[in-house]
Amino acid sequence: MKNQTPKKFSKEEIDLVEMGKFYFISGKYDEAIEEFEKVVKINPKNADAYFNMGIVKEAKNDSSGAKKMYEKTLEIMPDHKTAKKHIDKLMGL
Amino acid sequence: MEQIAVIGLGTFGISVAKELSKKGIQVLAIDTNEQKIQEISSSVTQAVVADSTEEKTMRELGLADFGAVVVAIGDNREASILTTLILKEIGVKNIVVKGLDDLHAKVLQKIGADKIVFPERDMGEKLSEMLVSPNIIEKIVLSPEYNMAEVVAPQSFIDKTIKEIDVRAKYKLHIIGIKRKAPYIKDDGETDFKEELLIAPSASEILQDGDALILIGTYADIDKVKKL
Numbered sequence: 001m002k003n004q005t006p007k008k009f010s011k012e013e014i015d016l017v018e019m020g021k022f023y024f025i026s027g028k029y030d031e032a033i034e035e036f037e038k039v040v041k042i043n044p045k046n047a048d049a050y051f052n053m054g055i056v057k058e059a060k061n062d063s064s065g066a067k068k069m070y071e072k073t074l075e076i077m078p079d080h081k082t083a084k085k086h087i088d089k090l091m092g093l
Numbered sequence: 094m095e096q097i098a099v100i101g102l103g104t105f106g107i108s109v110a111k112e113l114s115k116k117g118i119q120v121l122a123i124d125t126n127e128q129k130i131q132e133i134s135s136s137v138t139q140a141v142v143a144d145s146t147e148e149k150t151m152r153e154l155g156l157a158d159f160g161a162v163v164v165a166i167g168d169n170r171e172a173s174i175l176t177t178l179i180l181k182e183i184g185v186k187n188i189v190v191k192g193l194d195d196l197h198a199k200v201l202q203k204i205g206a207d208k209i210v211f212p213e214r215d216m217g218e219k220l221s222e223m224l225v226s227p228n229i230i231e232k233i234v235l236s237p238e239y240n241m242a243e244v245v246a247p248q249s250f251i252d253k254t255i256k257e258i259d260v261r262a263k264y265k266l267h268i269i270g271i272k273r274k275a276p277y278i279k280d281d282g283e284t285d286f287k288e289e290l291l292i293a294p295s296a297s298e299i300l301q302d303g304d305a306l307i308l309i310g311t312y313a314d315i316d317k318v319k320k321l
Contacts (some may be wrong), residue, residue, distance in 0.1 A: 021278060023177040024276050025276045025277060025278060025284075027276065027301050027302060028302075029302045029303065030302070034303055040192055043114065051282055051283075055276075055284045056284075058286075059276060059286045059302075059303045060131060060302055060303045061245045061303055064187075064207065067207075072217060075252065081196055082283060082285075091202060091206075091207075091208060092208055092209060092211075092215075
């Protein structure tokens with residue numbers, strides 16, 4: 001999500017999201033999801049964490065799990081274009 | 094054994110129901126037309142005359158326990174939407190619906206369809222792709238017994254080399270390619286991944302989480318790996 005994190009979220013959330021992203025690009029998908037789950041426990045309205053969980057789950061071929069996460073992202077942030085794009089792709093649209 | 098229900102027995106619904114049966118899936122075919130039900134009854138596990146827009150009937154059929162339900166109603170937009178909604182209400186886990194047009198698809202998406210398919214459009218795309226850039230992986234029929242399939246790498250294969258998992262000896266399968274997701278972070282900080290295709294991977298190649306294996310082998314052997 002474009003430059004939203006620093007403005008809206010606590011330092012702890014930002015750090016955890018960054019750690020999750022680090023695990024993701026290292027191919028450690030399960031560890032990445034653990035970090036993003038910690039974020040949504042702290043702040044269930046953190047769309048960034050849900051979106052990232054969607055990406056990780058999609059990378060793990062868990063399409064239904066990914067779709068749920070993108071849907072949660074859109075519940076919080078209805079104009080999240082990338083989440084919408086990924087949902088459309090998963091739906092075959 | 095997995096159970097799948099097919100609602101609506103037009104050309105598409107019949108084709109889906111029969112192909113699933115051939116693959117050993119237990120198929121329940123549903124239509125309001127008694128003649129269609131009689132025609133398909135010998136090709137599927139069970140065929141029933143029922144109105145899919147009646148919630149009570151759908152509940153009684155126990156569709157919530159099915160692996161997937163395919164809504165193949167092709168000529169009645171209202172019935173297709175209502176059926177999808179009822180299936181969602183009664184807790185069907187995987188609802189695949191035949192889309193009639195973009196507006197219909199949008200409504201289906203809103204009410205919770207898991208997958209929308211456009212058989213004619215998809216076939217048109219596949220045909221044009223085949224003509225312009227022959228990607229023959231999905232189209233080769235090796236024999237009635239042998240198949241080429243893309244399978245998600247089971248968790249027990251992850252972080253192991255192809256030599257270590259030894260599918261050739263254990264399952265009589267050959268890995269001819271790996272589809273791999275390459276994660277990256279975009280300039281704006283957003284995460285994403287690219288798909289890469291590794292052709293003829295070496296025995297020392299380490300399998301990663303999210304890999305899809307392109308396998309050649311018998312249907313039965315491929316099925317064993319799918320179930321791991």
